[in-house]
Amino acid sequence: MNKLQTKIMEMDFKKTAIQFILLSLIIVVLGGILTGLMFRTQINEAITYHQTYENSRENVRYDGENREYRERGHDHEESDYFDLGQFTKPTIGATIVSITYAFLCLLIPLAYWLLVMAWLYQAASKTAMNKTLWTILGLFFNLAAVIAFLIVRSLLSVCSSCGAYQKAGTFCRTCGASLQFKCAECGALIDEKDTYCSHCGKLIMHDNKGKSTGLNH
Ligand SMILES: [Zn+2]
Ligand SMILES: [Zn+2]
Structure with missing residues (x-):
């Protein structure tokens, strides 16, 4: 089980999605x-069968007054049930190929479903959210669970140093960088995305490390 967890955590979903x-x-x-x-x-036989059937029906329709035709039409209708017996039996190779094909076609949606669950597991682990809960939600709701996850994640704060998602706190749980930014001018706590300090109105300069400094303008 641990091996599977490590594998899922190491998965590159962009690459996997394209391959899939x-x-x-x-x-x-x-x-x-x-x-x-x-x-x-068998396909050719089915086409021929269908054409014969259509022709015989037309004969019955247009020659409604002709009894003989009608009876012939009636005779024909009795054998109009789709009878597999009149088709050439498929070869063993054809049977194996068609069963394998049907099986593979069933595997595709199953693999897709599992991939979505794996993505939720990885993404939830990376955001320190309940991975078991999100994987189970993925099992039942699939894409709806992904949308719900993205909404919940957008409410979390992102560390500007390492990009880890987390609940609001003072320091990043992954790299230890400060998650709080103070206005260099007045010292009030500000949102790192703010352009101006909401307390003193000074322009906030953002350096590469994400630390904010208030500047006079
Ligand atoms: Zn960080
Ligand atoms: Zn300020």
Whole structure:
């Protein structure tokens, strides 16, 4: 279980998402073409069958007055049930290919669902939120859980030194940098994104390390 946790934490989701989309496309397209080729005899038979059926129905419709035709039409209708017996039996290869294809197509949504859960697990761990809770929410609500997570995360403060998300505090839990910024002019606590101090109205200069200094303007 610990190995899995480490793996999820090390996952690069941008790369994984691209690989996943490409792989899914290849499986769906190639699998579809291959299955179509393996079943080309049956597909042709189905088309011919459909055309014959349509023709016979038209005969019945247009020759409504002709009893003989009607009876023939009636005869035909009795055998109009879709009967698999009149199709050529698929080869063993075709059966294996189609079952594998159906199985892989079922795996794609499953893999997508698990990927979303893994992303929630990693993202929640990085923000010091309850990873178990978010993974379970991902299991049941998937994308809705991701949206809810992004909303909750946007309410957290971000360390300007290392980018870690966290609940408001004095120091960053990851790198120890100060999370509070004081106006250099009046010493009041200010939001690091502010342009002007809300207490004394001085312009706030932001240096590279994210520390704020009040300046006269
Ligand atoms: Zn930090
Ligand atoms: Zn100030």
